[in-house]
Amino acid sequence: MSAPAPDPVFTAFCAAGLWPGLGKRAAAELPAAGITSADAVTADRLLALPRVGRQRAERLFSSFLAAQPTYAVVALLVGAGLEARLAATAADALGSDAARRLRDDPWALLGLPGVTLGDADRLAISVLPGADRQDSRRGRAIVAMTLRTATRDGHTVLPADLVVAALRAEQIADPAAAIAAAVESGEVLEHEPPEPEFDEDADLDELPEPDPALRTLSLARFGMAEEAVAENVARLAATAERIADPAAVRSVAKGLDDAQKAAVAQVLGAGVSLLTGGPGTGKSRTVAAIVTLLRSKGSEVALAAPTGRAAKRLEELTDHPAVTVHRLLGAQGTSGGFARNEEWPLDADVVVVDEASMLDVELTAALLEACPDGTHLLLVGDPAQLPSIGPGHVLGDLIDSGVVPFTELTTLYRQAEGGAIARLANAVRAGELPPVDSPDREVVVVPATGSAEAAQRVVQLVTDSIPRALGIDPATVQVVTPVHRGAAGTIELNKALKAKLNPGEGTVWGFDVGDRVVATANHLDLEPIGFANGEVGVVTGTGDGTLDVAFASGPVTVSGKAMSDLRHGWAITVHRAQGSEWPGVVVVLPPEAGGMLSRPLVYTALTRAQRHLSVVHASGAALARAVREVDVRPRRTRLAQLLAENAG
DNA sequence: GCCTGCGG
Numbered sequence: 210m211s212a213p214a215p216d217p218v219f220t221a222f223c224a225a226g227l228w229p230g231l232g233k234r235a236a237a238e239l240p241a242a243g244i245t246s247a248d249a250v251t252a253d254r255l256l257a258l259p260r261v262g263r264q265r266a267e268r269l270f271s272s273f274l275a276a277q278p279t280y281a282v283v284a285l286l287v288g289a290g291l292e293a294r295l296a297a298t299a300a301d302a303l304g305s306d307a308a309r310r311l312r313d314d315p316w317a318l319l320g321l322p323g324v325t326l327g328d329a330d331r332l333a334i335s336v337l338p339g340a341d342r343q344d345s346r347r348g349r350a351i352v353a354m355t356l357r358t359a360t361r362d363g364h365t366v367l368p369a370d371l372v373v374a375a376l377r378a379e380q381i382a383d384p385a386a387a388i389a390a391a392v393e394s395g396e397v398l399e400h401e402p403p404e405p406e407f408d409e410d411a412d413l414d415e416l417p418e419p420d421p422a423l424r425t426l427s428l429a430r431f432g433m434a435e436e437a438v439a440e441n442v443a444r445l446a447a448t449a450e451r452i453a454d455p456a457a458v459r460s461v462a463k464g465l466d467d468a469q470k471a472a473v474a475q476v477l478g479a480g481v482s483l484l485t486g487g488p489g490t491g492k493s494r495t496v497a498a499i500v501t502l503l504r505s506k507g508s509e510v511a512l513a514a515p516t517g518r519a520a521k522r523l524e525e526l527t528d529h530p531a532v533t534v535h536r537l538l539g540a541q542g543t544s545g546g547f548a549r550n551e552e553w554p555l556d557a558d559v560v561v562v563d564e565a566s567m568l569d570v571e572l573t574a575a576l577l578e579a580c581p582d583g584t585h586l587l588l589v590g591d592p593a594q595l596p597s598i599g600p601g602h603v604l605g606d607l608i609d610s611g612v613v614p615f616t617e618l619t620t621l622y623r624q625a626e627g628g629a630i631a632r633l634a635n636a637v638r639a640g641e642l643p644p645v646d647s648p649d650r651e652v653v654v655v656p657a658t659g660s661a662e663a664a665q666r667v668v669q670l671v672t673d674s675i676p677r678a679l680g681i682d683p684a685t686v687q688v689v690t691p692v693h694r695g696a697a698g699t700i701e702l703n704k705a706l707k708a709k710l711n712p713g714e715g716t717v718w719g720f721d722v723g724d725r726v727v728a729t730a731n732h733l734d735l736e737p738i739g740f741a742n743g744e745v746g747v748v749t750g751t752g753d754g755t756l757d758v759a760f761a762s763g764p765v766t767v768s769g770k771a772m773s774d775l776r777h778g779w780a781i782t783v784h785r786a787q788g789s790e791w792p793g794v795v796v797v798l799p800p801e802a803g804g805m806l807s808r809p810l811v812y813t814a815l816t817r818a819q820r821h822l823s824v825v826h827a828s829g830a831a832l833a834r835a836v837r838e839v840d841v842r843p844r845r846t847r848l849a850q851l852l853a854e855n856a857g
Numbered sequence: 858g859c860c861t862g863c864g865g
Contacts, residue, residue, distance in 0.1 A: 805859045
């Protein structure tokens with residue numbers, strides 16, 4: 210008797226690794242055990258697999274049964290000629306009745322990462338005989354997709370006109386109906402244009418109409434988050450009571466300038482306040498004074514930052530515990546919400562968040578919702594640095610709204626005032642790119658043509674020119690580039706720099722003693738103090754699958770999972786360098802980064818340098834253009850308008 | 858298309 214032909218759905222399910230606990234090797238051995246379809250799966254047959262005992266067979270059988278929702282999705286996907294791997298994501302996102310939901314609305318597939326409209330259309334043709342490109346579910350899904358794509362560029366809203374144009378580009382005949390369907394589903398919100406200023410003397414017949422071109426749409430997630438931020442800022446502003454007499458500032462005023470003292474006084478009175486300024490203007494020193502004052506008053510202070518590294522630094526500078534905002538709020542896994550919320554709010558009198566330019570709108574909404582009436586919130590940050598990864602422009606919008614009290618620190622203390630680095634950084638902050646005038650070579654600009662030549666210049670600067678001409682140890686010089694790929698990206702630069710500075714085999718996970726490494730994730734729980742994403746260290750020893758790494762904050766022995774979160778760190782991206790500074794910095798601007806150059810990126814890169822800055826410039830006119838424009842792609846948001854409306 | 862935070 211010959212075995213039945215293997216069931217393609219079953220085969221795809223197993224091959225895609227969707228059967229929990231079943232390895233690749235075991236999957237390949239299933240046919241030999243007589244298991245070629247779902248119906249053939251029994252604990253007894255599984256027992257026939259090599260290296261499988263009774264207990265494992267039972268476990269495999271029950272994990273197969275538990276994976277039935279995923280199996281049902283695989284059946285749909287395979288029928289449409291789509292990748293079975295998608296099934297796991299679909300079951301995660303759509304729940305145990307994912308298959309039924311996809312049969313009801315195949316375009317719901319578009320909500321999953323990596324799915325194209327073409328994929329969703331194929332599924333639709335396969336599950337809905339006679340599927341029509343004018344189907345209202347399709348139009349609705351394209352509206353949401355358009356808004357999701359905009360979200361990746363940081364926008365929380367899009368003008369309705371742009372969404373209409375996107376719908377027309379997909380041959381949707383009735384864009385208004387598609388938008389109405391998206392709003393009806395609850396996934397999308399429609400925002401009427403702001404009311405024009407009311408002029409009391411105007412003729413009643415000529416009341417200005419809101420401009421329909423200003424109508425916007427948002428994904429409800431982000432539209433509601435912005436509304437929550439605006440409402441809760443107003444709530445905290447209205448419920449705050451003065452913590453201490455402004456005269457109390459005197460007790461910590463020693464060493465603070467007038468603006469810094471004003472910032473301290475502001476926190477004592479305001480429910481929400483802002484403290485802004487560039488690197489070296491004393492933001493941290495001011496926060497330290499605030500913490501000292503509040504502790505002396507017996508107030509409960511909570512310190513937090515959006516990144517682990519910023520939290521760690523805040524803790525060192527204030528000598529007061531600081532955590533990530535996620536930790537502060539009790540983040541529950543990737544999809545989940547936060548343990549601290551309206552029902553179980555934070556119990557601090559004052560909450561201070563450093564590096565607030567990195568706050569996106571959802572995290573800010575969660576933070577504000579967890580602050581009970583009367584909490585004072587201080588956001589500290591530099592609006593000129595890179596914007597948050599998630600959508601929103603929270604710090605900038607809070608400033609632009611004009612309704613939140615803020616103090617801007619402008620006096621530079623860290624770099625020599627009038628030094629070439631500070632002059633250049635200040636000019637870039639203001640949108641200008643003056644010719645560099647630095648006879649003492651504090652700033653050196655090295656022109657290059659193409660990324661290969663740029664890379665050569667970088668290696669030359671780090672290993673030869675900078676140490677020889679300026680006497681700066683290469684160990685204190687950091688290379689910073691916008692990109693990973695290409696000849697002047699981190700990957701190739703690190704290879705070239707390792708070959709010159711610390712050649713070797715890479716005995717443990719590609720690393721040798723003497724290699725510079727950078728962390729790409731937080732491991733704050735390693736002994737004794739762990740490491741934070743973006744920290745740079747040097748390998749000081751290797752063991753059996755372990756590395757001893759000396760980070761600036763202390764030594765750490767790294768093994769296992771944490772090891773895979775280390776990369777070579779002579780050259781790192783500008784994004785990862787945010788929040789760190791080095792005595793010497795080489796900034797590389799390769800031509801292929803031209804499109805991603807922006808004023809915040811250039812400013813962030815330049816301000817990483819304390820004593821010496823070399824700029825290897827190969828991006829031509831794109832650099833001046835990027836610095837001149839406030840941002841190449843400004844984020845469209847509604848928060849500033851909402852804040853102003855709530856205040857008025 | 859490029860870059861990137863947090864969490865388990």
